[in-house]
Amino acid sequence: MPHHSPDHRDTMTNVLRFGYRVTKYDPADRDEQGRYIGDQDSTSDHGPIEAAYLEAVATFAAETGVQRLCIREPELSVINFGLEPTVPGHGLTGLFPDDLSGYHDGAEVPMKVWLELVRAMLRDNGAWCRLEAEHRFSVHVGYDQYLYIGSDQRCERAVTHTRALGLFPERIDRSPYGAETNEPGQRTPADDTFWGKVTALVATGRAGLLEENPIEGVSRWHRLDDGGIDRVRERLTPRARVAVWPSLSGDPVTVLASLSAHHLVQLVWEDQDGHVRATITDAPSPRVLDGARAATAISCVAGEQPPLLAAVLPDQDGVLRARWGTEPDQEHHRPVPPTP
Known part of the structure; x- marks a missing residue:
């Protein structure tokens, strides 16, 4: 039985006004510490529930008025910490050339590409990144099918539609996986x-x-x-x-x-x-x-x-x-x- 405990690190910079955590986990099935104790599996079903996640995030983006998003802080897993095995190409095959040109910080991608990136993250395929429209919208995936969405709009229609899809959108102040206010390391420009x-x-x-x-x-x-x-x-x-x-x-x-x-x-x-x-x-x-x-x-x-x-x-x-x-x-x- 999965036990999920959300991470409450204070890490997001430029926090958008309206934040949501979207999951398939009913809040009624959490213990006093907020851990999920229901019977939902913590991996993607690669089917209708996964499709609901993708439809939900597309609906939030549409209500915010964005279609193209920028890739930020892209990663490829060297060691797999997820519950599903990584796949050849890390979920990027067909989205980018073999040399991964176009998969880099600041690259702008259309909705059909960033939705597939969200799918790859839901499946623990090995690729991970934040997806953002600066000061307007953000989406990224945490562990155990936790989807985090930020918007400069309240997105009430998207919230209602997400509930109708059988998912649970919950208001949050910030994502535990948001960009850090002080990224570690030396930031010298290569000028x-x-x-x-x-x-x-x-x-x-x-x-x-x-x-x-x-x-x-x-x-x-x-x-x-x-x-x-x-x-x-x-x-x-x-x-x-x-x-x-x-x-x-x-x-x-x-x-x-x-x-x-x-x-x-x-x-x-x-x-x-x-x-x-x-x-x-x-x-x-x-x-x-x-x-x-x-x-x-x-x-x-x-x-x-x-x-x-x-x-x-x-x-x-x-x-x-x-x-x-x-x-x-x-x-x-x-x-x-x-x-x-």
Whole structure:
């Protein structure tokens, strides 16, 4: 029998005036602590109840007067904490190209796409994001089929229609999964000053590798050697987080031999075709770097091996609108000199 307890963390920024929690769980079937103790399953039925969820959120959006929504803080699960197994493509197959271009922070998508994103989240397919029309509407999914909707309108017709669908819309002050008022991490813009520092580091041989995080849980790697900085910049995903690292070592055998057992690292290497690949491991196979031209290992322990530089890409007008931050880089790890 499922036991659901809503999370009451105070995390939403720009909270919309009217918030709703929409579920299939009858409030009459909750205990004194608000946990659901009824017999509804906590996974999607992939059928009429799921369809009711989608119709409900579409009705709220229509009454608010929005059709297109922006993707915010997209994620792909590395480890599945949901009750349903992840599926190939994380529920994004057919919605975006194979390289996931178009699935990034700030990307605007039509209703037929964002409704499918809601479906993927209801099914624990592995993809997750917030969907927003700034200052007007928001929707995202929590655990156990909890759907959170925010609007600048009261949406009384949508509330009535949602009840008629057999779901339970409840007024809430805010969502437990709303955007945090102070997103953790360093929020340095990847502006001309940042790229000037990158150029200097590459020119002096201190840097040669750039990590791009366009989606939480996804890293893409680029070599910066041989004047490749401008080419790399042209390929970066809007609003991605970027980190600059030292160059790959030309001695992959020594890199592999230096790894300690049970020490979680990100192993990065260049294959024979010139592609930079990576994997997170604490027990790499002795053959994982067979044929590699160059490699490096980066500790996954927070703060143990900070990047040389880290930043977040601003929009084309130079404004940093992405809410997420990066791990502190070496500049921000330097001790503050004592006051004379």
